[in-house]
Amino acid sequence: xxxxxxxxxxxxxxxxxxxxxxxxxxxxxxxxxxxxxxxxxxxxxxxxxxxxxxxxxxxxxxxxxxxxxxxxxxxxxxxxxxxxxxxxxxxxxxxxxxxxxxxxxxxxxxxxxxxxxxxxxxxxxxxxxxxxxxxxxxxxxxxxxxxxxxxxxxxxxxxxxxxxxxxxxxxxxxxxxxxxxxxxxxxxxxxxxxxxxxxxxxxxxxxxxxxxxxxxxxxxxxxxxxxxxxxxxxxxxxxxxxxxxxxxxxxxxxxxxxxxxxxxxxxxxxxxxxxxxxxxxxxxxxxxxxxxxxxxxxxxxxxxxxxxxxxxxxxxxxxxxxxxxxxxxxxxxxxxxxxxxxxxxxxxxxxxxxxxxxxxxxxxxxxxx
Numbered sequence: 001x002x003x004x005x006x007x008x009x010x011x012x013x014x015x016x017x018x019x020x021x022x023x024x025x026x027x028x029x030x031x032x033x034x035x036x037x038x039x040x041x042x043x044x045x046x047x048x049x050x051x052x053x054x055x056x057x058x059x060x061x062x063x064x065x066x067x068x069x070x071x072x073x074x075x076x077x078x079x080x081x082x083x084x085x086x087x088x089x090x091x092x093x094x095x096x097x098x099x100x101x102x103x104x105x106x107x108x109x110x111x112x113x114x115x116x117x118x119x120x121x122x123x124x125x126x127x128x129x130x131x132x133x134x135x136x137x138x139x140x141x142x143x144x145x146x147x148x149x150x151x152x153x154x155x156x157x158x159x160x161x162x163x164x165x166x167x168x169x170x171x172x173x174x175x176x177x178x179x180x181x182x183x184x185x186x187x188x189x190x191x192x193x194x195x196x197x198x199x200x201x202x203x204x205x206x207x208x209x210x211x212x213x214x215x216x217x218x219x220x221x222x223x224x225x226x227x228x229x230x231x232x233x234x235x236x237x238x239x240x241x242x243x244x245x246x247x248x249x250x251x252x253x254x255x256x257x258x259x260x261x262x263x264x265x266x267x268x269x270x271x272x273x274x275x276x277x278x279x280x281x282x283x284x285x286x287x288x289x290x291x292x293x294x295x296x297x298x299x300x301x302x303x304x305x306x307x308x309x310x311x312x313x314x315x316x317x318x319x320x321x322x323x324x325x326x327x328x329x330x331x332x333x334x335x336x337x338x339x340x341x342x343x344x345x346x347x348x349x350x351x352x353x354x355x356x357x358x359x360x361x362x363x364x365x366x367x368x369x
Contacts, residue, residue, distance in 0.1 A: 001044070001081060005366060010034060011298070011331060011360055012033070020326075022197075046112035046113075049107070065100060071095050106272025122345050130317070131344055132344050133343055134343075141167075170203075192219060223243070242263065261289060264293060265279055266293055292308045301324070302321075
């Protein structure tokens with residue numbers, strides 16, 4: 001089998017709750033997603049998606065993904081898509097870094113491999129370990145009252161895992177976390193996520209203010225590994241690392257020096273399922289928990305996360321996000337679909353969802369043999 005054509009599409013995603021607010025005044029109402037279709041000489045096709053969270057969250061943005069794909073798409077033509085090592089080697093030979101742009105091509109080839117073999121991506125990732133898993137919802141930064149009301153509304157919908165966006169004034173952030181914790185119950189899990197919003201002193205102040213809050217995890221307080229390692233010395237809260245873990249060396253450092261108990265595995269950030277599986281498996285062996293998610297996206301991103309989650313050991317899985325619950329637009333019939341805070345992976349071959357190309361319009365560009 002050979003890759004004969006790659007089509008790259010643009011697709012706009014809008015946030016289902018209006019405006020998504022994070023630390024440092026970052027606000028998102030809509031985001032451009034990039035969707036990739038890989039076709040083969042045997043008539044099998046696969047899909048992948050990448051959607052950076054704006055241009056100030058990570059070193060990535062939509063235009064960058066599309067420019068990089070202009071180099072990557074021709075590089076994989078003629079390669080056997082079921083030979084995932086060869087696909088990744090071809091991309092690395094064409095472009096150093098830019099892992100997020102490589103992700104949709106890698107995922108599309110996992111989709112093709114599953115469809116060719118007649119098995120799900122869950123099976124390719126090691127096998128089904130849990131048919132159902134808990135999902136979290138992000139809580140946009142606002143007043144303590146606004147955030148508590150949002151949590152209670154989502155809780156009424158069946159959700160019991162909440163990621164609070166903090167990283168503003170440490171005293172107010174402490175109030176946000178405390179009020180939400182007091183409004184929820186023992187079955188709920190709360191993650192206070194600063195998204196790198198503090199520098200060292202404010203992060204230590206915030207950690208001390210939150211120290212005695214039950215059921216609270218403390219996520220990514222500072223923008224550097226060095227600062228987070230120092231903050232870890234001042235708190236006993238379970239620590240989750242996110243933005244600064246992007247490959248195996250940074251994962252090992254977070255675990256050894258940073259006292260990480262968990263990390264967020266964003267599939268596109270690390271370059272796709274091939275590298276995400278390696279990091280997931282390593283985390284399991286190190287005794288770390290993992291949140292399976294992505295930077296943003298729709299049905300394709302959610303299906304990719306679902307397969308990774310379903311093949312993860314239950315005790316190692318902290319939580320999961322279905323990004324298509326966060327967006328209004330859907331390219332694959334709003335599949336996979338959550339059910340009162342619980343997710344499951346599609347069972348069909350490959351990613352197990354069917355994309356409607358008619359919703360995408362004409363490709364932004366294509367590469368073909």
